[in-house]
Amino acid sequence: MSGLLFQAFVYLVAAVVAVPVAKRLGLGSVLGYLIAGIVIGPALGLVGSETHEIQHFAEFGVVMMLFIVGLELEPQALWRMRSRLVGFGGLQVLLTTAVITAGGLLLQLRWPTALAVGLILALSSTAIVLQTLNEKGLASTEGGRTGFAILLFQDIAVIPMLALIPLLALPELAASHLADAGSEGSHAAMSLVDGLPPSQYALVVLGAIAFVVLAGHFLSRPLFRFISAARLREIFTATALLLIIGIALLMTLVDLSPALGTFLAGVVLANSEFRHELESDIEPFKGLLLGLFFITVGAGIDFGFLFGNAATVVGLTLAVMAAKALVLFALARLFGLQAPDGWMVTLGLAQAGEFGFVLLSFSLQNGVLPDELVKTLSLVVAMSMLLTPVSFIVLEKLIRPRLRGAAAADADDIDEQGTVVIAGIGRFGQIVNRLLVADGVRTVVLDHEAEIIDTVRQAGIKTYFGDASRPDLLHAAGIESASVFVVAIDDQKRAVEMVEHVHRHYPGVKILARAFDINHLYLLKNAGCDVAVREVFDGSLRIGAEALRALGVHPFRVEKMVDAFRRHDLEGLRHLYELWDRDRAISENRAFLARAKEHGETLRERMISDRMQQHDRTERGWTPPPKGYVDALSE
Amino acid sequence: MRILVLFAHPAIERSEVNRPLAEATARIEGVSLVDLYAEYPDLRIDIDREQERLQSHDVIVFMHPLYWYSTPAILKEWQDLVLEYGFAYGEGGTALAGKIFFNAITAGGAEAAYCAQGYNQFTLRQLLYPIEQTARLCGMTYLAPFALYSSRTAYEEGRIEAHIADWQRVLSALRHERLDIETARGLEKLNGDLDAILKDSDR
Structure with a gap:
C-alpha cells in the first residue's frame, strides 16, 4: 500500500x-x-x-x-x-x-x-x-x-x-x-475470435x-x-x-x-x-x-x-x-x-x-x-x-x-464562431434562444432539469443536460470559443457564481444575465456581468403603458412617457449604485432608501415640467417656437 | 476644420455605395462619423448629445441615400428634435451660425432624370431646398450636394472607388480650408469638377 x-x-x-x-x-x-x-x-x-x-x-x-x-x-x-x-x-x-x-x-x-x-x-x-x-x-x-x-x-x-x-x-x-x-x-489471451x-x-x-x-x-x-x-x-x-x-x-x-x-x-x-x-x-x-x-x-x-x-x-x-x-x-x-x-x-x-x-x-x-x-x-x-x-x-x-505576412488576408478558418451559450431554457431562456436561432445564430443550450429538456426538445430546441454552474460543463459546451454567454436561470446565487466564473476565466466572452431585482442586478454587475436586465421590468412597463392607453391617453404620448420613465429609471440605477452595500439588505440601507425616494420624486417633475414653456418635458423635441416668433423674423 | 458626418442608412447590410463610403470616412483623421441608426436604433435621439456634437464641429454633413427626394426618416427626426428654438434658431439660437453644411447623397436615378425635362422634374439641388432653407435659417453656409447618381448600378460599373477617392479629396480640402467655399455654394453638385473648387495642393 x-x-x-x-x-x-x-x-x-x-x-x-x-x-x-x-x-x-x-x-x-x-x-x-x-x-x-x-x-x-x-x-x-x-x-x-x-x-x-x-x-x-x-x-x-x-x-x-x-x-x-x-x-x-x-x-x-x-x-x-x-x-x-x-x-x-x-x-x-x-x-x-x-x-x-x-x-x-x-x-x-x-x-x-x-x-x-x-x-x-x-x-x-x-x-x-x-x-x-x-x-x-x-x-x-x-x-x-x-x-x-x-x-x-x-x-x-x-x-x-x-x-x-x-x-x-x-x-x-x-x-x-x-x-x-x-x-x-x-x-490474444482473451479473445472470442481466436481461431x-x-x-x-x-x-x-x-x-x-x-x-x-x-x-x-x-x-x-x-x-x-x-x-x-x-x-x-x-x-x-x-x-x-x-x-x-x-x-x-x-x-x-x-x-x-x-x-x-x-x-x-x-x-x-x-x-x-x-x-x-x-x-x-x-x-x-x-x-x-x-x-x-x-x-x-x-x-x-x-x-x-x-x-x-x-x-x-x-x-x-x-x-x-x-x-x-x-x-x-x-x-x-x-x-x-x-x-x-x-x-x-x-x-x-x-x-x-x-x-x-x-x-x-x-x-x-x-x-x-x-x-x-x-x-x-x-x-x-x-x-x-x-x-x-x-x-x-x-x-x-x-x-x-x-507566413503570416503572406497569408494575412485569410485567417484561420475556425468553424465554431460567434456562438452563444445559454444557461437555462425555462420561460426566459426559451425566448432568448428563439430570437437568436431565428437570426441564424448557433446556440448551445444547457439546463439541468431533464423534464424541461424533454419538453423543449419536442419543440425542436436542442438542449444539453447538465448543471451550467459547473465550470467543466461550461468548458465542454465550448465557452471559450463562444462570443456571448447568457445566464437565464432562476437560481439567483448560482447565476452570480456563474457570472463570476466566466468573467474570471474567459474575459473575452460577453456576459448577459437575467436579474431578479435591483440587489441581484448589482450583484451580477459586481461579478463582472456586461448587461443585466431585471426580468420583470419590461413586462411591467408594458402593462403600465397599456393601462395608460386604456385610460385614453394618446398612444404616442404613452410611448414617450414609457421612454422617459425608462431613462429616468436607468439614471436612478446608476446613482443608487454608489450607496449600495452588498452586505446590507436594501431595506436596511437608509441612505439608499432616501436617495431612491428623492430620485423617484424627480420622475413626476420630469414628465410635467419643461425648461421653457411648461411643455411636457418628454415632448422637448417637438416643442414649437414661441407664439409671435415669426413676427420678429420678418422684420 | 473639424468635420461631423451624420450618416443614415436603415439597411446598411444591403448598402453597396454608402457602406464603403462611410467606412472610408471613418478612417480619415479629424472626421467624426456618426451612424445614427446604430446609435439610436429605436429613433430615440439624445438631444443633448447631438447638440454637443454640433457645437464641437465646424462642418456638418448629412450622408444618406435619397429617400423620396429627401432623407431617411431618422435624419428628419434628428432635425425635428435637435434643431431646437433657442439653440439653432430664434432668440439666442446661434449655436450653428457660421458653420458649413451640405448633403452627401446617393441617388438611384440617372443625372439626366433630375431636370425639368426628366421624369424627376427638378434638379437634385431644387429637391433639397427644404434642407437648404433649414441650414440658412440656422445661419449656416449651405454648399452644393456631393452626389452620386445612378447609384443602383455603380457597383457593377465600377464607379465606387473613384467616388470614394473624390470624397476623400473633398474632406481633406475642407479640413485644411483649401476648398473654395464661395464657388462651392453656387454649384449644382460639389463633385462636378473638383479641380475647380480645390485650391492648389489638393489638385
Whole structure:
C-alpha cells in the first residue's frame, strides 16, 4: 500500500511541478510531462521497470480521448471529412511505409523486417498531436482537421496491421519466441475470435460494431435519463466510465482497437443531450491518464542504451522524422492545403506514436523483429515523441510568423464562431434562444432539469443536460470559443457564481444575465456581468403603458412617457449604485432608501415640467417656437 | 476644420455605395462619423448629445441615400428634435451660425432624370431646398450636394472607388480650408469638377 502511495506521490509531484513550468515557458503540457518522466525515471531513479506496466494502463487515456473526440464530431461531420480521411490518411500510411521500408532495405534489413518497421513507424502519436492541437487552439483549423483525419485513419489501420505483422515473422526468430509466447500469455489471451475462419471473424466484428452503434443510439438515452433522475453525480460519472470500459472490453474481445470502438460510440452519442455532461465527466480521467502516459514515455527512456548507441538512435530518429515530414509535406501540397496548415501537418505529425510501442512489442512476441532492433526502435519512437513539442515550437515561433505576412488576408478558418451559450431554457431562456436561432445564430443550450429538456426538445430546441454552474460543463459546451454567454436561470446565487466564473476565466466572452431585482442586478454587475436586465421590468412597463392607453391617453404620448420613465429609471440605477452595500439588505440601507425616494420624486417633475414653456418635458423635441416668433423674423 | 458626418442608412447590410463610403470616412483623421441608426436604433435621439456634437464641429454633413427626394426618416427626426428654438434658431439660437453644411447623397436615378425635362422634374439641388432653407435659417453656409447618381448600378460599373477617392479629396480640402467655399455654394453638385473648387495642393 505504502509503495503504491509513494509511486502515486512521485508521479503527481513530477506532474504538478513540471507541467505548469513547461506551460509557463511556452513548451506545452506534453513536453512538461515527458520531462517529468525523464526526471523521475532515468535521472533520479525514483521509478523503475514498473513504468512499462503503468504505460499499458495509461494508454487507456488514448481510448478516452478518442471517445471525447467522437463526442465532438457529429456523424455528418465525419462524413464530410471522408476524402481527407481515406485519401490523405491512406496515402500517408502507404507512402510513409514505402519510404521507410526502402530506407530499411538500404540499411541491409531483410524485406519482411523492413516492411514491419515501415508499418510501425508510419503511425503518428494521436495522444501528443491532439492534446497539443487542443491546447494551442488549432484543432478546428484546416490543418488541425486534416491532422485529425490522418490520425483517425492510422488508428483504423492498426487493425489490418495487427493481422499482417505476424505473417512477416522470420522463421529463426519465431521459433525462439514461441516458447515465450506460451508462458507470457500473449496478446490474444482473451479473445472470442481466436481461431475463427476469416469469414466468421468478419461477421463477429461487424456484429460488435453494429451493437455499439445500435445500443448507443437506442439504449443510451433511456439509461442516462434513468441515471440522471437519481441526481447523483458520481453515479453518472460511473456510468460514463462503465460505458467506455465496456466498449473497450468488447473491442478487445473481438481483436479490434478499443480506441476505435469508443470513438465510434462517441460519434453515435454526439447528438445526444447528455453529450456535454459525458464529456466533462470523462475529461479529467482522460487528462490524467494521458499525462501519466506521457510521463511513462519519458521515464521509459533507457539512457544507458541511448548513450551507448547515441549516434544510431539520433540519426535514425532524425531520418524517420525527415522521411515522414517529407511525405506529409508532399501530400499537403497535393491536397491543396494553405501554407500554414500544410506546415502544421508536416511538422506536427512527423513523430512515431504510442501505437508504435504496442506494435513493437507485438512484433517481438511474434518473432518479426529481433530484440536489439526493437530496443533501438523503441528509443527512436520515444525520441521522436520527445521532439514533437519542439517541432510545434519551431512551427509557432519560426514558420508561422513568416507566413503570416503572406497569408494575412485569410485567417484561420475556425468553424465554431460567434456562438452563444445559454444557461437555462425555462420561460426566459426559451425566448432568448428563439430570437437568436431565428437570426441564424448557433446556440448551445444547457439546463439541468431533464423534464424541461424533454419538453423543449419536442419543440425542436436542442438542449444539453447538465448543471451550467459547473465550470467543466461550461468548458465542454465550448465557452471559450463562444462570443456571448447568457445566464437565464432562476437560481439567483448560482447565476452570480456563474457570472463570476466566466468573467474570471474567459474575459473575452460577453456576459448577459437575467436579474431578479435591483440587489441581484448589482450583484451580477459586481461579478463582472456586461448587461443585466431585471426580468420583470419590461413586462411591467408594458402593462403600465397599456393601462395608460386604456385610460385614453394618446398612444404616442404613452410611448414617450414609457421612454422617459425608462431613462429616468436607468439614471436612478446608476446613482443608487454608489450607496449600495452588498452586505446590507436594501431595506436596511437608509441612505439608499432616501436617495431612491428623492430620485423617484424627480420622475413626476420630469414628465410635467419643461425648461421653457411648461411643455411636457418628454415632448422637448417637438416643442414649437414661441407664439409671435415669426413676427420678429420678418422684420 | 473639424468635420461631423451624420450618416443614415436603415439597411446598411444591403448598402453597396454608402457602406464603403462611410467606412472610408471613418478612417480619415479629424472626421467624426456618426451612424445614427446604430446609435439610436429605436429613433430615440439624445438631444443633448447631438447638440454637443454640433457645437464641437465646424462642418456638418448629412450622408444618406435619397429617400423620396429627401432623407431617411431618422435624419428628419434628428432635425425635428435637435434643431431646437433657442439653440439653432430664434432668440439666442446661434449655436450653428457660421458653420458649413451640405448633403452627401446617393441617388438611384440617372443625372439626366433630375431636370425639368426628366421624369424627376427638378434638379437634385431644387429637391433639397427644404434642407437648404433649414441650414440658412440656422445661419449656416449651405454648399452644393456631393452626389452620386445612378447609384443602383455603380457597383457593377465600377464607379465606387473613384467616388470614394473624390470624397476623400473633398474632406481633406475642407479640413485644411483649401476648398473654395464661395464657388462651392453656387454649384449644382460639389463633385462636378473638383479641380475647380480645390485650391492648389489638393489638385
